[in-house]
Amino acid sequence: MANSQSLPLCEKKPLKINTVQRAQEIAILFLFICLLVYRLLSLTDHGFVWLLAFLCESWFAFNWVLTLNVQWTPVEYKTYPQNLLQQVPELPAVDMFVATADAELEPPIITVNTVLSLLAVDYPSHKLACYVSDDGCSPLTLYSLIEASKFAQFWVPFCKKYNIQVRAPFRYFSGNSKLPSDNPIGFLQEWTKMKDEYQKLCQKIEDAVQNLATLDFSGDYVDFAHIDRRNHPTIIKVIWENKERLSNGLPHLVYVAREKRPNHSHHYKAGAMNALTRVSGVMTNAPFMLNVDCDMYANNSKIVLYAMCLLLGFKDEEEGAFVQYPQMSYDTLKDDPFGNQLVLPLKTIWPGFAGIQGPFYAGTGCFHRRKVIYGLSLVDSEGNLTDVALDKEEFGNSMEFIESATHILSEKIDHPRDLSTAVVDAANIVAGSAYENNTLWGTKVGWVYGSVTEDILTGMKIHARGWKSILCMPDPPGFIGSAPSSSHIMLTQRKRWVTGLLEILFSKNSPIFATGYAKLDFRQCLAYTNGLNWGPKLHS
Ligand SMILES: O=c1ccn([C@@H]2O[C@H](COP(=O)(O)OP(=O)(O)O[C@H]3O[C@H](CO)[C@@H](O)[C@H](O)[C@H]3O)[C@@H](O)[C@H]2O)c(=O)[nH]1
Ligand SMILES: [Mn+2]
Structure with missing residues (x-):
């Protein structure tokens, strides 16, 4: 941890407020109130129509209050990675998760690019491990990752040597990235070689996609012969292990297809x-x-350093259960008719939330403290940290896992271990489909189940336990993802979001209860209510 005497790792600063705009907003609110009072006073004279108008205008006024609340105290965070590198000689380890679910809808080359961008970030490689969850249980995904790890042996040193900014090769070679202006000796030669290698990688993956039937189901792929993606055992493959723990090597890369059985959700x-x-x-x-979605590549090579500045830089850990990078998209349609760029939220909603109890968890581009995900609360009358009891009923039946979780909750740092067969066997057990039966997984521990917008729900429950969260908006942006490619896909996505959000608002997990009975800040509750109400607001 950084010592308190030293230079800061980060700062939280209020954003400048436009006073003219603020005055206008207050004036509008005042007019709303006058109008509502007038309607009320003259209700008896005009009957039902007046009442209807009163109700509509009240709804409008309520939404105005919600909007103002979010935008009232915007903040920004500044980070100082150079101070981090000077003052924290032993940087903490970070496990990086990439989720993919369908090799057809989410082409493996996209997942591969996300993985490559993460493997190449500016952070000591022996402190990183990348886990890819494949819910599609596809040999193509495994094959693509194995090939990508070979390419990474050249790509990662290349990026670090020439300080390349965008380390997802498909973006880097797409022509949007500038070549270094000073053109160091040997650069062009290496650049050309790298481009060739990347094209070969694309070709190999494309060939495999076209000729899946001819894939040799032996060796690494034997588990995939006759696989049914809805009914299969766990498959875990250590694709690359940084055995010598080289700080300038490649991070571990592990493929995980968890067990699926038709009778288990x-x-x-x-x-x-x-x-x-x-x-x-x-x-x-x-x-x-x-954790990142498979189509969200790291667009800024310092993402882990920035996040660590924010997670280690405050005296109180309570300041940050998680660090969230805003969601942004590339290749949106001309003039962005569907608002996929989410431009307005970047200016108002994200900094606004950050100024209350912290940004919501957006499901991707987010660094979590593991102990918070394990259910650690800040709600103790003496102000002490409290944790959920650590036993099989809560965490499941793996002694290896219980031991590892005990270390996390008691702040003990694990010694790095080899990814041996015994370790992989233990991992197989905890990825079993019945592992969570009769445990707290999905309720008090881990990502919360029961919502299609599990990210918002999980983040809100963390806030309700008294934690704050932190926004990280560096320039260039930390993560960029693909936007829905057609209006049809966009509408399906929006429908899913809107339904998920409304379901949370009207469930027992509603922010209204969380502010009454738990530690959700009242203004944060209003901000969540505004967000969960996004669908009806959009269309009213
Ligand atoms: O059974 C599943 C379904 C999805 N995914 C992965 O989850 C991610 C998000 O799913 P997607 O279908 O792409 O949803 P989006 O609407 O694009 O995602 C946004 O909305 C989701 C729900 O709120 C969040 O989980 C995401 O992080 C957020 O980016 C993708 O990487 C998927 O591969 C799985 O791993 N298993
Ligand atoms: Mn997506």
């Missing part, structure tokens, strides 16, 4: 994240976990 992405949490727990047990 797999809880979609939340289930995948919980399985990866346990698998990584018994394998590397890093105190911090990053």
Whole structure:
């Protein structure tokens, strides 16, 4: 940890407020109130129509209050990675999760690019491990990752040597990235070689996609022969192990297809994240976990350093249960008719939430403290940290996992271990489909089940336990993902989001209860209510 005498790792600063705009907003609110009072006073004279108008205007006014609340105290965070490198000689380990679910809808080359961008971040490689969860249980995904790990042996040193910014090769070679202006000696030669190698990688993956039937189901792929993606045992493959623990080598890369059985609910992405949490727990047990969707590549090579500045830089850990990078998209349609760029939220909603109890968890581009995911609360009358009891009923039946979780909750740092057969066997057990039966996984521990917007629900429950969260908006942006490619796909996605959000608002998990009975800040409750109400607001 950084010592308190030293230079800061980060700062939280209020954003400048436009006073003219603020005055206008207050004036509008005042007019709303006058109008509502006038309606009320003259209700008896005009009857039903007046009442209807009163109700509509009240709804409008209520939404105005919600909007103002979010935008009232925006903040920004600044980070100082150079101070981190000077003052924290032993940087903490980070486990990085990438989730993919369907090799057809989410082409392996996209997942591969996300993985490559993570393997190449500026952070000591022996402190990183990348886990890919494949809910599609596809040999193509495994094959692509194996090939990508070979390419990474050249790509990662190349990126670090020339300080390349965008380390997802498909973006780097797409022509949007600038070549270094000073053109160092040998650069062009290496650049050309790298481009060739990347094209070969694409070709190999494309060939495999076209000729899946001819894939040789022996060796690494033997588990995939006659596989049924809805009914199969766990498959875990250590694709690359940084055995010598080289700080300038490649991070571990592990493929995980958790067990699926038709009579067991797999809880979609939340289930995948919980399985990866346990698998990584018994394998590397890093105190911090990053999770990204398979189509969200790291666009800024310093993402882990920034996040660590924010997670280690405040005296009170309570300041940050998680660090969230806003969601952004590339290749949106001209003029962005569907608002996929989410431009307005970047200016208002994200900094606004950050100024209350912290940004919501957006499901991707987020660094979590592992102990918070294990259910650690800040709610103790003496102000002490409290944790959920650590036993099989809560965490499941793996002694290896219980031991690793005990270390995390008691702040003990695990010694790095080899990813041996015994370790992989333990990981197989915790990725089993029945592992969570009669445990607290999905309720008090891990990602919360029961919502299609599990991210918002999981984040809100963390806030309700008294934690704050932190926004990280560096320039260039930390993560960029693909936007829905057609209006049809966009509408399906939006419908899913809107339904999920409304379900949370009207369930026992509603922020209204969480502010009454738990530690959700009242203004944060209003901010969540505003967000959960996004659908009806959009269309009213
Ligand atoms: O059974 C599943 C279903 C999905 N996923 C993965 O989850 C991610 C998100 O799913 P997607 O279908 O792409 O949903 P989006 O609407 O694009 O995602 C946004 O909304 C989701 C629900 O709120 C969040 O989980 C995401 O992080 C957020 O980016 C993808 O990487 C999927 O591969 C799984 O691993 N297993
Ligand atoms: Mn997606």
